[in-house]
Amino acid sequence: MRLSHFEKLRPVCPVCRLSGQDNGLALTTVEAEAAGDVRMGILACQGCGSEFPIVDGMPIIVPEVRRFVQENLFYLLARNDLTxxxxxxxxxxxxxxxxxxxxxxxxxxxxxxxxxxxxxxxxxxxxxxxxxxxxxxxxxxxxxxxxxxxxxxxxxxxxxxxxxxxxxxxxxxxxxxxxxxxxxxxxxxxxxxxxxxxxxxxxxxxxxxxxxxxxxxxxxxxxxxxxxxxxxxxxxxxxxxxxxxxxxxxxxxxxxxxxxxxxxxxxxxxxxxxxxxxxxxxxxxxxxxxxxxxxxxxxxxxxxxxxxxxxxxxxxxxxxxxxxxxxxxxxxxxxxxxxxxxxxxxxxxxxxxxxxxx
Ligand SMILES: [Zn+2]
Known part of the structure; x- marks a missing residue:
């Protein structure tokens, strides 16, 4: 996730959005970053506290993170360095x-x-x-x-x-x-x-x-x-x-x-x-x-x-x-x-x- 995009787009919590509230997300954890690109980290809702992972540079900002991760675990963990x-x-x-x-x-x-x-x-x-x-x-x-x-x-x-x-x-x-x-x-x-x-x-x-x-x-x-x-x-x-x-x-x-x-x-x-x-x-x-x-x-x-x-x-x-x-x-x-x-x-x-x- 490019920090520049995060700062300009100011994403809001999709969980709170379902009840009509715009609560901004904060970048609470950065574990890997290079040249303004967060590779691994966590976004969290300032309102309800929901957390959204950033995996390999891809922020996962969906209403049901738990279900998304369960359904996509194979793809999230699949390696892409096979010869x-x-x-x-x-x-x-x-x-x-x-x-x-x-x-x-x-x-x-x-x-x-x-x-x-x-x-x-x-x-x-x-x-x-x-x-x-x-x-x-x-x-x-x-x-x-x-x-x-x-x-x-x-x-x-x-x-x-x-x-x-x-x-x-x-x-x-x-x-x-x-x-x-x-x-x-x-x-x-x-x-x-x-x-x-x-x-x-x-x-x-x-x-x-x-x-x-x-x-x-x-x-x-x-x-x-x-x-x-x-x-x-x-x-x-x-x-x-x-x-x-x-x-x-x-x-x-x-x-x-x-x-x-x-x-x-x-x-x-x-x-x-x-x-x-x-x-x-x-x-x-x-x-x-x-x-x-x-x-x-x-x-x-x-x-x-x-x-x-x-x-x-x-x-x-x-x-x-x-x-x-x-x-x-x-x-x-x-x-x-x-x-x-x-x-x-x-x-x-x-x-x-x-x-x-x-
Ligand atoms: Zn929220």
Whole structure:
């Protein structure tokens, strides 16, 4: 956790936030720090006393720390210093469906999309012609449509391997905090954003991963950081951010409408939000009743996600806070590379909203 981000963003306790109180967090313990980056430490609420760990530079600021740690203990304690041959043997032995394998596949797909366009070594052509860097290109298209932003930092929700954090920091020249709930992705995202390197296994086939390790070219400097936070319980006061980014994340939330309301809360007046949404709903992530469309085709909206999102981003009873769509929506190509012979293709819905005043 960069001290500069902590001091400027002044995070508040997500436990107290649930009862509507903004109580600031204090950095009560620093056990490892280098160049203004706290690697290991503890944040504590000035009000209720809740404690939030900082592990490997990632502050974990979620309402239920105990549950988060229990569910993510394997990922928090997983080592990332295994050498290629030993990791390969452990990967074979752990087998498909293991925790190690789920880290490797997840990181392979996202690291390739986010940073594969800077890989100095060639890789096999992707079936269907997909090229890495789609998430950065799509964000660029969204940033072209922002108009005038108020003063303030940027929140990147579901920042994964961190490319959108650095793109926004470079392009807007503002501080950006990326948040995610995936420990392996936040770890690699932080390595990219703060450390300027990527080091991951690119899945070739089955349990075979080729190690990719290279320095990154990005000009984010000290403006980017990556934290572990929940989009549904953002540990920030109302009006903190000028811009919120949500690339391919809204349909990964437990409650997408509540997520949009949270975004509205933390935006400053006339702040902007950009979302890219493939509407790829999954029942184990989002309960069906919380999906935006994709069900109830008998009703007036005929199950259309686009129609429901439009209602959420318009004046009316369904409005998600004060977010209002501006400009036309777009469709952008996004894809997820699984291995040398498999890639999933999406057309994602790209929309820009502003926080209406009053
Ligand atoms: Zn508290």
């Amino acid at each position: 290629p041959a030993v990791e390969s043997l452990l990967g074979d032995a752990a087998g498909p469906g293991s925790g190690l394998e789920s880290i490797r596949q997840h990181v392979s797909s996202y690291a390739w999309d986010h940073w594969g366009d800077q890989d100095p070594s060639p890789f096999a052509p992707v079936p269907g012609g997909g090229a890495p860097g789609a998430v950065a290109r799509n964000l660029g298209e969204a940033l072209d449509r922002l108009g005038d932003l108020p003063e303030g930092p940027v929140l990147d929700i579901g920042c994964a391997a961190g490319r959108t954090v650095t793109e926004a920091a470079e392009r807007l020249g503002r501080d950006v905090v990326g948040i995610d709930l995936s420990v392996p992705l936040a770890r690699i995202g932080r390595q990219a954003v703060v450390g300027g390197r990527i080091d991951y296994g690119l899945r070739r086939v089955g349990l075979v991963y080729d190690r990719r390790s290279y320095a990154l070219r990005h000009g984010a400097g000290a403006r980017g950081d990556v934290w572990l936070c929940d989009a549904l319980a953002l540990p920030f006061s109302a009006g903190t951010f000028a811009l919120a980014i949500g690339m391919n994340v809204v349909d990964c939330m437990r409650d997408p409408r509540a997520g949009l309301v949270e975004v509205s809360r933390v935006l400053a007046d006339e702040g902007r939000a950009v979302f890219s949404i493939p509407f790829d709903w999954a029942g184990q992530v989002t309960p069906v009743e919380a999906w935006l469309g994709g069900h109830s085709q008998r009703s007036g909206h005929a199950g259309s996600p686009e129609a429901i999102l439009d209602l959420l981003l318009s004046e009316g009873p369904l409005a998600a806070g004060s977010l209002r769509r501006i400009g036309a929506v777009g469709e952008v190509p996004w894809h997820v590379r699984l291995h040398d012979r498999s890639c999933m293709y999406y057309s994602a819905y790209l929309v820009v909203a502003r926080k209406a005043v009053g």
